[in-house]
Amino acid sequence: MSLFWRIFALNAVVLGAATALLLWAPVTVSVPVLLTEAVILVGGLAVMLVANAALLRLGLAPLDRLTKLMTTVDLLRPGQRLPASGGGGVAELIRTFNAMLERLEQERAASSARALLAQEAERRRIAQELHDEVGQSMTAILLGLKRSADDVPEPQRRELQELQEITRESLDEVRRLVRRLRPGVLDDLGLVSALTSLSEDFATHTGLLVSRRFDTDLPPLAPETELVLYRVAQESLTNVARHADAGRVTVALRRAADGVVLTVTDDGSGIEALREGAGIRGMRERALLVGGSLDITPAPRAGTRVQLTAPLARKQL
Structure with missing residues (x-):
């Protein structure tokens, strides 16, 4: 009735x-x-x-x-x-x-998948152009400066050597941008090596202490799942550097019953009222892309914990 x-x-x-x-x-x-x-x-x-x-x-x-x-x-x-x-x-x-x-x-899941895949394709294109065009041009400039420095007197040689150092640093920065845009190590060596390289690069540029805990019996994952795990770890570390005021970060990857769990934990100031900006919502969209779930909670002692649970089988969108 x-x-x-x-x-x-x-x-x-x-x-x-x-x-x-x-x-x-x-x-x-x-x-x-x-x-x-x-x-x-x-x-x-x-x-x-x-x-x-x-x-x-x-x-x-x-x-x-x-x-x-x-x-x-x-x-x-x-x-x-x-x-x-x-x-x-x-x-x-x-x-x-x-x-x-x-x-x-x-x-929403289908549109997010299309947008994220298009974003990754654009990142891949930009990274390729940076590597092929800018990187090679700067390498040629670096070699030219070296040859010129060998043929000039001492005062000019010192100036050319300084220009060499500036060019070398710029070339390293371009290569770092290329790795951030498209992690080649992820395609070549797998997720664990990519996360290791990411955490080492993060520790070098921020001065934070980064520890890694990776299970040795991780199951094989789909390329989309590995890319999502890598991007979530990358965004989490970026948020730690920008907002957490932390001194130590732990990146963990462990096997779960039906998938894998990525955890990024810091000892920073923590969260009181979580305001989800574009970065966090982007992580949630990436998690949905592979049928996973993202949880952002206070760490057990202090700081913040970002946890992504990704299933082995990719969810059909």
Whole structure:
């Protein structure tokens, strides 16, 4: 029975009972109203109001839960559903809302996958151009400076050697950008070597102490999963350097029952009210790309822990 007919039926029962009492029961209303008559009238009104309030509370409770979910739902946290409680139109409304959420989550996952894959392709193209064009040009400049420095007197030689050093540092920076844009070691040597290189490079440029804990029996992963794990670790370390005010970072990769778990933990200032910017939401989108889940929580002692759980089988989008 729908909410409308339940409320209508309750009101009909109460009003019918009141009409029957007036027609067939020895109930009258005097002028002025006697105390007993006033008690009966007020009592009947109270019963009708309480019954209506109880039915409305019971019938509208699913709508209240639906309203709360509609204001807090996040498509980057899939699986938020309401049980189709209530009756009639209310249950149908909840089922329709759940079906709409399912469609929106699928469309968001598909669009995120397309955007992230396009982003990776663009990064690969830029990294290739930096390596082939800028890197080779700077290498040629470096060799030319070296040859020139060998043929000039001492004062000019010192200046050319300084230019060599500046060019060499710039070339190293270009190579570092190429590794960040497209980690070739990930394609050539695998995830563990890529995370090791990433953490060493991070420690060199930030001065933070980085420890690694990698299981030796890690299962084989799909290339998309390895890339997502690498990018989440990269973004987590970047956030540590920018915001955490930490002195030590731990990067761990362990085997789980049905996948792998990446954990990046720092001993910094921690989080009180997490504000999800573009970086964190990007990590969540990457996790959804492989059917994984991302959790950002305070570390056991101090700091922040970022944990990505990725399944072995890639989720079909």
